[in-house]
Amino acid sequence: MNGGGGRRRYSSEQLLFDVPANAGADRWAPQQRGGVRRGDGEIFVLVEPTTPARLRGGDSPGQRQQLSPGLLDLHAFDTELIPDFQVPGMYDGAQKFGYGGGLDDPDMSFAANKQISKSTIFPQNNYLMAFPENAKAAPVAKIKVVVCFYSFAPQLLINILLLAYLKCHNLPNFNSFDVTCRMQVRKRPLNKKEISKKEEDIIDIEQRSNSLTVHETKLKVDLTEYVEKHEFVFDAVLDEDVSNDEVYRETVEPVVSAIFNRTKATCFAYGQTGSGKTYTMRPLPLKASQDILRLMHHTYRNQGFQLFVSFFEIYGGKLFDLLNDRSKLCMREDGKQKVCIVGLQEYRVSDVETIKELIEKGSATRSTGTTGANEESSRSHAILQLAIKRRVDGNDSKPPRPVGKLSFIDLAGSERGADTTDNDKQTRSPFILTYFLPPTPLVWSNS
Numbered sequence: 001m002n003g004g005g006g007r008r009r010y011s012s013e014q015l016l017f018d019v020p021a022n023a024g025a026d027r028w029a030p031q032q033r034g035g036v037r038r039g040d041g042e043i044f045v046l047v048e049p050t051t052p053a054r055l056r057g058g059d060s061p062g063q064r065q066q067l068s069p070g071l072l073d074l075h076a077f078d079t080e081l082i083p084d085f086q087v088p089g090m091y092d093g094a095q096k097f098g099y100g101g102g103l104d105d106p107d108m109s110f111a112a113n114k115q116i117s118k119s120t121i122f123p124q125n126n127y128l129m130a131f132p133e134n135a136k137a138a139p140v141a142k143i144k145v146v147v148c149f150y151s152f153a154p155q156l157l158i159n160i161l162l163l164a165y166l167k168c169h170n171l172p173n174f175n176s177f178d179v180t181c182r183m184q185v186r187k188r189p190l191n192k193k194e195i196s197k198k199e200e201d202i203i204d205i206e207q208r209s210n211s212l213t214v215h216e217t218k219l220k221v222d223l224t225e226y227v228e229k230h231e232f233v234f235d236a237v238l239d240e241d242v243s244n245d246e247v248y249r250e251t252v253e254p255v256v257s258a259i260f261n262r263t264k265a266t267c268f269a270y271g272q273t274g275s276g277k278t279y280t281m282r283p284l285p286l287k288a289s290q291d292i293l294r295l296m297h298h299t300y301r302n303q304g305f306q307l308f309v310s311f312f313e314i315y316g317g318k319l320f321d322l323l324n325d326r327s328k329l330c331m332r333e334d335g336k337q338k339v340c341i342v343g344l345q346e347y348r349v350s351d352v353e354t355i356k357e358l359i360e361k362g363s364a365t366r367s368t369g370t371t372g373a374n375e376e377s378s379r380s381h382a383i384l385q386l387a388i389k390r391r392v393d394g395n396d397s398k399p400p401r402p403v404g405k406l407s408f409i410d411l412a413g414s415e416r417g418a419d420t421t422d423n424d425k426q427t428r429s430p431f432i433l434t435y436f437l438p439p440t441p442l443v444w445s446n447s
C-alpha cells in the first residue's frame, strides 16, 4: 500500500473575514478582500459585502450597479435589523472564556478608511467571542459565502456541515462585519446495500486531531492497484457513532443565544446524495427551537421577543412555500436593490408542539425522488428559518423588528450526474449551484 496525497486543513481560522462594507467593486479578487482561496480548486471562499444604499454617496451609478445583491438573498426582507440593545448576560460566555479583546484591542481594531482590516482570529468552540461587548450595530451588509469542495472519490461517504456565523459592527467612518465559518464533517455508517455489496469503508476518522483520512484506490499504468491517502483537517469531525444530539451540541447549540443579539447564523449540510444531509439536518431546527423558547421564557423573559418560523424550498429554479400548500413564491428585487422572497408565510410560534407540527408538515411537502444512492432523496434545497423579532419599546401598534435569525439549509445532493443513476436533468441542476460558478460550487447568500 503506497501512501500519497496530502493534508488539507479546513478550519475556522482560514474562514474568518473582516470585510469593509465599502470595499471597491474589484472586491472579487479574494486576496484584496481578505478572502481565502485554497490551491487545487479544493476550497474557495469569497465574501462580498454590499454597502447599504445610504452609505454609497461617493459611488458612481456604474459602481452602484456592481453592488447589486446576490441571487439567493434569503434575508433581504429583514435587512433593517432592530437597533442594538444589550441583552443581560449576553457576553457572559466571552468573559467566562477569558475573552479580553474588543474594538479597543489593537489586534482587533479596524483602521478607519482602510480597505481591508486586519483579520481577527477567534478561538474555536466559542462563537460568542466573536462579538465584542462594545461593538455597535450597523445596517446589515450583504455577504456571500462560496464554497467549492471537489470530491475526488465518487464514493465519498461524508457530508459536510458548514456553520456560518455573522455579526455587524458599526464603527466611526467604517462599516464592517465579521464572518465566522465553521466546517464540520460527519461520516455516516455503511448502509445495508453497501454492506451486502461488500463495499469498503474508505474513511478513517481521527477525532483527537479533527482529521479524516480518505483511502482512495487508484490504478497504476500497469493496472496494479495502489491506495492513495488524503488527509483533511476540519473544525470538527464526527464519526459514524455520533448521535444527532451530539451533532446539535457541536454545531448549533453554541450559537443559539447569539441570535437574540443581532446575529444571523446559518447551518447548512452539503454532500452528495445519500451522504446523510437530511438525516443530520432534520432534528436540528426542533432542538434549536426548544432552546430558543427556553431562553425566551427564562433568560429573556418579558423582553418582548417573538419567534417566527418559515420554511420553503428551491426546486428546479422555482421557490415553493412548504408551509402554505406549496404556493409559488417569487424572488424580486425592490427599489433598494434588495432581493425579496415575496409571499413567504411566517408563523409566530410560542410552543414546541406547534413548531414540531410545522416542521413535519413542511418536510412532508418537500420534493423527493429516487437516486441510485438514495431511495428517498430530497431533490430540492430546503430552507427553514427561525427568526427572532422584538417589539420596539413594547409598542404593539408597530410590527416587531427582526433581531436575529437562525437558518437551516438542507441542500440537494451535490453529486455530479455521473455519480448517480436515475437522475433527471432537473434534479441535477439545483438553482443555486448552476447559476453562479461552474462546475459544482455551493453558493450561499445572506444579507
Ligand SMILES: Nc1ncnc2c1ncn2[C@@H]1O[C@H](COP(=O)(O)OP(=O)(O)OP(=O)(O)O)[C@@H](O)[C@H]1O
Binding pocket: 159, 187, 188, 189, 191, 240, 271, 272, 273, 274, 275, 276, 277, 278, 279, 280, 371, 374, 376, 377, 378, 379, 411, 412, 413, 414
Ligand atoms: N449517520 C447516520 N446514521 C445512520 N443512518 C444514516 C446516517 N446518515 C444517513 N443515514 C441513512 O442514510 C440514508 C440516506 O440519508 P439522507 O436521506 O439523509 O441522505 P441525503 O444526503 O439527504 O441524500 P439526498 O441528497 O439524496 O437527499 C437514509 O436512509 C438515512 O437514514
